Amino acid sequence: MNHFPRTADEPTRRQFMATAAKTFLGVGLMPLAEKILSTPARAAVQSAAAAPVRRVGKAKHVIYLYMNGGMSHLDTLDVKPGTKEQGPTEAIPTSVDGIQLSEYLPRTARSMHHIALVNSLSSTQGAHEQGDYFMHTSYALRGTIRHPGMGAWMLRFQDRFNESLPSNVVLGGGSRHPGAGFMEAKYSPLMLGNPNGGLPNSRRRSGVTAEDFDVRLDLASKLDSKFQKTYDLHDIRAYSSMYRDAVRVMSSSDLAAFDLTKESKEMHAAYGESPFGQGCLLARRLVEHGVRFVEVSLGGWDTHTANFVRVPELAEILDRGLGTLLPDLEQRGLLEDTMVVLATEFGRTPDINGNEGRDHFPKVFSGLLAGAGIRGGQRYGLSDRGREVADKSVTIPDFNATIATALGLPIEEKTFSPSLRPFTIADKGRPVMDLLS
Numbered sequence: 001m002n003h004f005p006r007t008a009d010e011p012t013r014r015q016f017m018a019t020a021a022k023t024f025l026g027v028g029l030m031p032l033a034e035k036i037l038s039t040p041a042r043a044a045v046q047s048a049a050a051a052p053v054r055r056v057g058k059a060k061h062v063i064y065l066y067m068n069g070g071m072s073h074l075d076t077l078d079v080k081p082g083t084k085e086q087g088p089t090e091a092i093p094t095s096v097d098g099i100q101l102s103e104y105l106p107r108t109a110r111s112m113h114h115i116a117l118v119n120s121l122s123s124t125q126g127a128h129e130q131g132d133y134f135m136h137t138s139y140a141l142r143g144t145i146r147h148p149g150m151g152a153w154m155l156r157f158q159d160r161f162n163e164s165l166p167s168n169v170v171l172g173g174g175s176r177h178p179g180a181g182f183m184e185a186k187y188s189p190l191m192l193g194n195p196n197g198g199l200p201n202s203r204r205r206s207g208v209t210a211e212d213f214d215v216r217l218d219l220a221s222k223l224d225s226k227f228q229k230t231y232d233l234h235d236i237r238a239y240s241s242m243y244r245d246a247v248r249v250m251s252s253s254d255l256a257a258f259d260l261t262k263e264s265k266e267m268h269a270a271y272g273e274s275p276f277g278q279g280c281l282l283a284r285r286l287v288e289h290g291v292r293f294v295e296v297s298l299g300g301w302d303t304h305t306a307n308f309v310r311v312p313e314l315a316e317i318l319d320r321g322l323g324t325l326l327p328d329l330e331q332r333g334l335l336e337d338t339m340v341v342l343a344t345e346f347g348r349t350p351d352i353n354g355n356e357g358r359d360h361f362p363k364v365f366s367g368l369l370a371g372a373g374i375r376g377g378q379r380y381g382l383s384d385r386g387r388e389v390a391d392k393s394v395t396i397p398d399f400n401a402t403i404a405t406a407l408g409l410p411i412e413e414k415t416f417s418p419s420l421r422p423f424t425i426a427d428k429g430r431p432v433m434d435l436l437s
């Protein structure tokens with residue numbers, strides 16, 4: 001930062017605060033106008049709802065692997081050998097008798113005893129943006145409100161394990177990610193595009209001494225003090241907390257959690273050199289350092305054309321990441337309190353189109369859960385030939401309620417939006433208790 005504002009007019013203040021946030025931690029701010037317009041009634045309701053509710057949950061961390069674009073269930077997690085719907089994809093055995101996976105997932109198949117495979121997911125949303133949003137939030141996409149993702153809900157109700165690091169991180173997520181939704185900024189995820197890039201803007205700029213940096217922080221605090229006293233609301237206090245967190249991160253030895261150069265060449269190779277594979281490796285490092293929720297995305301699954309060319313390529317990337325992550329977590333003793341989730345917005349049609357592809361198909365598809373809080377080594381629910389749920393339908397809110405319950409989150413407790421509307425973690429979803437250990 002080369003100069004400081006000489007006046008306290010609001011546009012300049014907003015620019016200063018946004019620049020400071022990006023410099024210190026690489027994050028931006030929502031428009032302050034939206035945050036200032038808090039009524040006393042809203043503040044009172046949100047304050048009353050803010051007390052954390054503690055529930056016992058076996059899972060303490062989540063690594064959430066999101067397959068962006070709609071992963072074909074028939075070519076990955078719900079094989080139907082011998083049927084015309086299957087196409088050329090072959091089935092292979094897993095470490096659990098009677099459960100098969102696609103030939104493209106051999107490493108994952110070896111960890112099936114940790115996995116609860118859900119083959120009866122069903123969604124009401126068949127378009128990408130709407131399906132993505134629904135999977136992440138349990139709510140339909142609206143133009144009037146933004147709902148929180150699971151990472152934000154987790155931090156809303158549970159403590160951070162490491163005060164020096166952000167506890168909600170999204171690796172490779174796109175602009176459609178719901179983030180913290182209507183919740184305050186401190187629950188928002190840190191969005192990182194490149195897992196090999198470390199934590200951007202977490203070091204003092206070249207030529208800025210520790211003394212100069214402290215002087216700048218002191219000046220920023222003085223500039224903010226009148227504004228914060230005038231608007232003494234929890235939304236505004238959250239911004240001050242964010243700056244304090246940023247400074248804490250900058251001086252913390254835990255910044256090494258973001259440094260993948262500390263991993264061996266063999267470990268890099270095992271996970272695969274793709275951004276997704278390296279994201280899975282970084283997710284493991286972050287969990288080791290106490291980060292609560294890490295999402296890693298893999299795009300490209302919108303296989304309307306050349307499905308049987310593209311899916312094997314994508315599945316190889318997925319299999320290297322997931323198939324290495326599970327045994328790596330187990331070997332380090334991290335799988336005991338880390339839940340791994342694999343999700344996508346919908347499946348693909350059982351019918352193969354004229355372009356050797358599969359189209360959007362929300363009626364039935366698949367996901368999986370593994371690790372802490374999950375009863376592994378099972379298949380839950382069935383599809384007939386990949387067209388309809390044949391047994392034990394699981395809605396998207398049900399799936400998310402199951403994740404929340406494994407974490408010990410209060411799925412029935414209401415949290416109020418800025419308009420004073422009550423919302424719960426998974427809307428009306430009910431946890432699938434057979435999936436939980």
